[in-house]
Amino acid sequence: MVVTDLISVNDIQIPEQSPNPRPKRRPEWIKVRAPSGENYELVRGLMRSKQLHTVCEEAMCPNLGECWGRGTATFLMMGDTCTRSCRFCDIKTGRPSPLDWQEPNRIAQSVKAMNLRHVVITSVNRDERKDGGAPIFAMVIRRIRQLQPGCSIEVLIPDFKGSREALKTVMDAQPEILNHNVETVRRMFRTVQPQDHYEWAEATLRNAKELDPLVLTKSGIMVGLGETFDEVVETMRDLASWGVDILTLGQYLQPSRKHMPIDRYYTPDEFAELKRLGLExxxxxxxxxxxVRSSYRADEQVRELSQLNTIHLRDGAQ
Structure with missing residues (x-):
């Protein structure tokens, strides 16, 4: 099939320069521990042996060493090639290979081998398919339930172009947490994500709650792309009005020179203020x-929320 809406980075119009001077180097609070340790090697070996991808590697997550060292990882499904060309993301863009219908089974086997109590699963966009690959999400949720009873499941899904039907396929499998990242503020949405629409993000998060009122919904925002602090707060208000339960906020870090430049670094105090406002x-x-990234310490979030009786765990998950 021919993939539509594939846009070259060279075709994107760059907005006017921000009044903020480009930061020359990372501040002292942006420090990343180099990946190492026994657990890191075990997770790395498992991913290679099962021929699986992780968003940790493909998106160059700064927390890879910490998370793999704790024995956790975020599985990336449907290949390593995305049909969209978001200007912040390091996952490669192009025409992907056909779906691997055995992938959900291999992921479930890995979840069992790692003895996970909470798992996060995401995917590339597959816009060449009308269903966006939603059946793969449903399959992996159900297979994990079979092989690793008691494991709570968080899926970080594409927007499926706002399709309620595709989303229903995922929701019928009943994940504990349905995550879709809005990524940035409305004004910058098409600059940062040329093939996405703010309205698709809204439809995904609103419809998830309507289709399954017991699910927890989650979304995330990157900061430092050129938005204002007030625009971040406005986007947070939008997410709250859409019924989102869990919010993640983190600093954008430029993967390479071809990606969007960093406009500025938010300070730890600013992140603390955003957290305070979000809880309010x-x-x-x-x-x-x-x-902070979308699945950062997701297992700890579930553990704390379950103690508060805030999350509805399916099939004895704990």
């Missing part, structure tokens, strides 16, 4: 910090 808005959990 009614979010059940706000993870906010320079190195």
């Amino acid at each position: 808005m009614g979010f059940k959990w706000v993870e906010s910090g320079p190195l």
Whole structure:
């Protein structure tokens, strides 16, 4: 099939320069520990043996060493090639290979081998398919339930172009947490994500709650792309009005020179203020910090929320 809406980075119009001078180097609070240790090697070996991808590697997550060292990882499904060309993301863009329908089984086997109590699963966009690959999400949720009873499941899904039907396929499998990242503020949405629409993000998060009122919804925002602090707060209010329960806020870090430049670094105090405002808005959990990413310490979030009886765990998950 021919992939539509594939846009070259060279075709994107760059907005006017921000009044903020480009930061010359990372501040002292942006520090990343080099990957190492026994658990890191075990997770790395498992991913290679099962021929699986992780968003940790493909998106150059700064927390790879910490998370793999704790024995956790975020599985990336449907290949390593995305049909969209978001200007912040280091996952390669192009025409992907056909779906691997055995992938959900291999992921579930890995979850069992790692003895995970909480797992995060995401994917590339597959816009060449009308269903966006939603059946793969449903399959992996159900297979994990079979092989690793008691493991709570968080899926970080594409927007499926706002398709309620595709989303319903995922929601019918009943994940504990449905995550879709809005990524940036409305004004910058098409600059940062040329093939996405703010309205698709809204439809995904609103419809998830309508299709399964017991699910926890989650979303994340990157800061430092050229938005204002007030625009971040406005986007947080939007997410709260859409019924989002869990919010993550982190600093954008430029993967390479071809990606969007960093406009500025937010300070730890600014992240603390955003967390305070988020809790005031009614979010059940706000993870906010320079190195926070969508699935950062997701297992700890579930553990804390379950102790507060805030999360509805399926099939005895704990």
